[in-house]
Amino acid sequence: MSGHSQTAVCVLGAGLIGGSVLRAAAAAGYDVWGYNRSEAGAEAARADDFDVTSAIEPVLRRAAETDALIVVGVPMPALDTILSDVKSFAPDCALTDVVSVKAPVAAAVRRHELGGRYVGGHPMAGTSESGWAASTPDLFQRAAWAVSVDPGTHAGAWERVARLALDCGSVVVPVLSEEHDRAVARISHLPHVFAEALAIQGGGGGPLALGLAAGSFRDGTRVAATAPDLVRAICDPNSAALLEVLEDALRVLEGARDTLRSGGTIGQLADAGHDARVDFDDNERWAITEIRPGDQDWLARLADAGRRGGVIESLD
Known part of the structure; x- marks a missing residue:
């Protein structure tokens, strides 16, 4: 040693x-x-x-x-x-x-x-x-x-x-501390918010939805199993950066909603999301x-x- x-x-x-x-x-x-x-x-x-x-x-x-x-x-x-x-x-x-x-x-x-x-x-x-x-x-x-x-x-x-x-x-x-906080809002704190929202939506479907839930629901909601007090302690001190990226994400979701409402396809969101995930895998x-x-x-x-x-x- x-x-x-x-x-x-x-x-x-x-x-x-x-x-x-x-x-x-x-x-x-x-x-x-x-x-x-x-x-x-x-x-x-x-x-x-x-x-x-x-x-x-x-x-x-x-x-x-x-x-x-x-x-x-x-x-x-x-x-x-x-x-x-x-x-x-x-x-x-x-x-x-x-x-x-x-x-x-x-x-x-x-x-x-x-x-x-x-x-x-x-x-x-x-x-x-x-x-x-x-x-x-x-x-x-x-x-x-x-x-x-x-x-x-x-x-x-x-x-x-x-x-x-x-x-x-x-x-x-x-x-740099400020750059760290903006980055983790995107790749750590926003996923906590989305996991909570996904878990709520799954639960809203009752026993049938939960009985049918498999890998994508389990993986997407994994961090929702974190103790709520710990989630608050993680996310709340970074609220300004989290709010900024949450607003970005809501714009993406609203775009998908508006497309579906007008009879369109989820394809554009799927294409962009797939490309972004490939970037992560290839990084x-x-x-x-x-x-x-x-x-x-x-x-x-x-x-x-x-x-x-x-x-x-x-x-x-």
Whole structure:
């Protein structure tokens, strides 16, 4: 195991994503421990031999003593409380998060005066399950892990966050927070809205419709199985970007409705949707190899590379 893999990592929130970071980081050789608000969740993690407690102060004091990288894995509604604790007990540690929006988290971090060594993060991985029991060390294998390259980002902290993502099995996508939030509104948050709407329509057909439902209904409604509180915590903080893309999508649907109403065919929508899905299937990542944290204009250059589909597969 390479030397950088022995870095201390402190995870705050041991749910699906935070718990999976704990497991993956431990498997990669990191010295890792964590906090979970619910004692039942902390107890479940301890039963699996992970050092997780529901007492935040000692967890953060240990992080301060060891210069740990702190990973915030709580939902947006709990963020301010957690950041207040970080400010009190470990204000000088490098700090990242795995929350599904980036600009609102960055704003909260600045409010708590923790921006100096903060680097936003968002692993694009998950299931409709939640809690420690759903966590797994291989959740992030070949996943895209967005790592913010906002102006002023500290090169050393950025490299630690990127290395953690790589060591957890991901590829790193460098991205500006605002651009991240607009992108995930399209490919993550809007699908949640559509899944809920599809599930409601299926249910409206009663037992006959549900009895006939098969693969397309199951796949289209998969994320509607996510706990409603979690969906709210994911989508509501990104409401402006979600509203914009929802309006785009409604225009597409209204166009299809108007065509059908006038006796036309769904074919134009089907053609455009098929082409867009082929674009997704054919999309290929390319490796960013020439830009290093701390190089001249490294943040802007990484942002541009990420915008063009580039990913970081190694920092060595």
